[in-house]
Amino acid sequence: MIVGVLTAKLHLNGITSLKAKRSIVKSLIGRLKSRFNISIAEIDHQDNKICAAIAITMVCNETRFINQQFDTVIDFMRKDGRFYLGETKRETFNS
DSSP: OEEEEEEEEEEOTTOOSHHHHHHHHHHHHHHHHHHSSOEEEEEEOTTOSSEEEEEEEEEESOHHHHHHHHHHHHHHHHHOTTSEEEEEEEEEEEO
């Protein structure tokens, strides 16, 4: 069993309220969950209007598949025009 973890920072410019930020982040999380077979949550900067951090996890038996899925997820997020995708970090753990 291989566990993959992807963390990503999102920068939301022009957002003036936490309500607007949470709407965007919640929408992104829902879209990613429905499109990909992943677990995802907002993990940091919950009280910051212009920044968010999310973590995505996936369990599989092939590292190559996890990396392909993460590449696709990153491309999907980059194409979303509501935020700028900042730093991303990937890790895989063998069990």
